[in-house]
Amino acid sequence: MAALSISLAFSVDSLKPTQSTKFGFSSSSHRxxxxxxxxxxxxxxxxxxxxxxxxxxxxxxxxxxKSTGNYAFLEESFRTGRFLxxxxxxxxxxxxxxxxxxxxxSGSMWVRVMRHEEMDSTVxxxxxxxxxxxxxxxxxxxxxxxxxxxxxxxxxxxxxxxVTLVGFFRKKVDEFSDDxxxxxxxxxxxxxxxxxxxxxxxxxxxxxxxxxxYICNMTxxxxxxxxxxxxxxxxxxxxxISQISPSKDVYLHCRMVDEAPFNMYxxxxxxxxxTDTVLVLLMLQRRxxxxxxxxxPLCTNPIVEMVGSDNELTSSxxx
Numbered sequence: 001m002a003a004l005s006i007s008l009a010f011s012v013d014s015l016k017p018t019q020s021t022k023f024g025f026s027s028s029s030h031r032x033x034x035x036x037x038x039x040x041x042x043x044x045x046x047x048x049x050x051x052x053x054x055x056x057x058x059x060x061x062x063x064x065x066k067s068t069g070n071y072a073f074l075e076e077s078f079r080t081g082r083f084l085x086x087x088x089x090x091x092x093x094x095x096x097x098x099x100x101x102x103x104x105x106s107g108s109m110w111v112r113v114m115r116h117e118e119m120d121s122t123v124x125x126x127x128x129x130x131x132x133x134x135x136x137x138x139x140x141x142x143x144x145x146x147x148x149x150x151x152x153x154x155x156x157x158x159x160x161x162x163v164t165l166v167g168f169f170r171k172k173v174d175e176f177s178d179d180x181x182x183x184x185x186x187x188x189x190x191x192x193x194x195x196x197x198x199x200x201x202x203x204x205x206x207x208x209x210x211x212x213x214y215i216c217n218m219t220x221x222x223x224x225x226x227x228x229x230x231x232x233x234x235x236x237x238x239x240x241i242s243q244i245s246p247s248k249d250v251y252l253h254c255r256m257v258d259e260a261p262f263n264m265y266x267x268x269x270x271x272x273x274x275t276d277t278v279l280v281l282l283m284l285q286r287r288x289x290x291x292x293x294x295x296x297p298l299c300t301n302p303i304v305e306m307v308g309s310d311n312e313l314t315s316s317x318x319x
Contacts, residue, residue: 091160091244098243100236104228107172109187111236114164121186122166123149129219155191162190162198164217165240169224180278188220194245206274206290208251208267213241215252234268238295248295255285269293 084092094160100111114122130136136144155162169187192215193199199210208214215237241250252270254262270291280287291313 015079034038089318094244095160095163095240098240100232100239102228102232102235104169104232105172106227107170107182109167109169109229109232111165111167111198111233114166114189118166118186119152122164122189123152124187125189126217128222132222158198160198160244161195162191162193162200163240164189165233165236167220167229167236169227169229185227186221187224188233189217190215190219190237191217192237192240194241195247197309204253204288205276205280205285206288208253208290209249212247212249212251215250218294231264231268242295242297250293250295252291253288254291256289262289265291300303 042199095113098112123145127141127149130148131138131141131144136152152164155164166186167188167190168184171182173182191215194209194213199214200216203214203216215234218230218237220233220235238250242248250270251273252265254265256262256275270293272289273291273292276285276287276289278287
């Protein structure tokens with residue numbers, strides 16, 4: 001069974017059909033996504049227009065370049081409907097060019113930022129893993145997918161302060177086979193909160209510092225586990241944090257019952273800083289460790305042996 005660290009805050013009795021389900025979103029203005037705000041930046045600001053207002057700009061490309069600072073990353077799915085500082089635009093540019101590649105024994109994989117058209121596939125992947133972790137009946141899947149999609153839409157509003165990464169896997173073709181190259185498939189996903197403005201409003205307990213990077217919602221497709229994909233989702237997250245975040249103290253959660261993920265994180269350099277008390281059991285939640293790792297500068301990160309089990313790389317569920 002896959003374990004999943006997901007920051008969607010369900011009600012205590014979320015498994016009962018008569019109870020409502022709650023989600024905690026981190027965007028403070030999620031009910032009004034097109035509210036324009038320049039509270040903290042009074043100079044050197046640029047504006048990313050919502051998609052509905054740039055039809056004429058996209059015809060020539062010239063006006064669009066002016067409004068987005070020539071960043072293609074803002075042209076379609078990453079329009080935030082708010083003022084962006086130069087620093088935010090630079091971070092978006094970094095996200096646009098971010099790519100992590102790795103050759104595995106069974107194929108190859110790469111990790112990059114989730115695109116708008118990949119949201120439904122990401123939702124499906126998360127819903128399957130989260131439902132499996134919570135032992136939810138299959139009838140809950142449609143509701144779960146709807147709520148997770150709303151959550152991902154909310155999280156995209158805080159770009160570039162938090163981001164969802166997706167990993168793709170292409171199976172290695174036998175050199176003696178007549179078959180063509182295998183098609184790449186979405187193999188996993190992970191969410192990375194890079195700083196305080198991207199912190200989730202309702203993180204699992206023990207609560208990590210909001211100003212520090214936080215890795216959560218990591219999962220790997222069930223039939224692609226034990227190939228090292230989860231390990232490299234973790235490594236890609238750390239690499240992105242090293243490039244963007246000023247803080248190098250990275251946090252994540254791991255359930256106490258998940259021995260394999262715990263050993264995996266220990267091997268990757270994470271240490272337990274705090275553990276839930278037994279009182280969380282009264283709220284029908286699993287006890288969790290809060291773990292931390294201090295990243296080295298990107299250019300001097302040591303090479304860590306790849307572990308092939310993706311079950312060791314997934315984090316714990318908030319249940």
